[in-house]
Amino acid sequence: MSLTCGVDEAGRGPLAGAVYAAAVILPEAHGIKGLADSKKLTAKKRERLYDEICQTALAWSVAKASPKEIDELNILWATMLAMQRAVAGLSLMPHEVLVDGNRVPELNIPARAIVQGDALIEVISAASILAKVSRDREATELDSLYPGYGFARHKGYGTREHLDALTRLGPTPVHRQSFAPVRLAAAQGSLW
Known part of the structure; x- marks a missing residue:
């Protein structure tokens, strides 16, 4: 076989x-x-x-x-x-x-x-x-660990909701720091 x-x-x-x-x-x-x-x-x-x-x-x-x-x-x-x-x-x-x-x-x-x-x-x-x-299951878990980002809805993709949350709240430890929108948000201020 x-x-x-x-x-x-x-x-x-x-x-x-x-x-x-x-x-x-x-x-x-x-x-x-x-x-x-x-x-x-x-x-x-x-x-x-x-x-x-x-x-x-x-x-x-x-x-x-x-x-x-x-x-x-x-x-x-x-x-x-x-x-x-x-x-x-x-x-x-x-x-x-x-x-x-x-x-x-x-x-x-x-x-x-x-x-x-x-x-x-x-x-x-x-x-x-x-x-x-x-x-997708991981995204749901991240949603409860990091409220306010909407991970359960957008699964971490760069939707308007996610980008707005990044600007407001800054990147979390699970964000990919090498990705441009995350680098930009990190440069602007608050980090977890």
């Missing part, structure tokens, strides 16, 4: 929080209905599929790179690090890794990038869903 692993990330664009990656190995006849690019699914459907993927997968792993790692490495290399961690966290070693996008992390396993793979290949769609749900 050939074990193919799908890998995808979530959270490259937000101004705060970690970048997440997931790695999933599904059985050939997995029977999961509705797998698709996580961005095309409702939050409720993603949550339902998250549970089904975790119960059905032969192996799965979710990993992240912290805001500090993002600032030190840059978002691209932090994303690659999260992907490496996700693959390393699998309980089974895959024979091949399929990564959504146009780049692959450095791995000791054959890997290839597939542009729009999260919409084309079910095992990548599954990884997309695990990464997105994990990232």
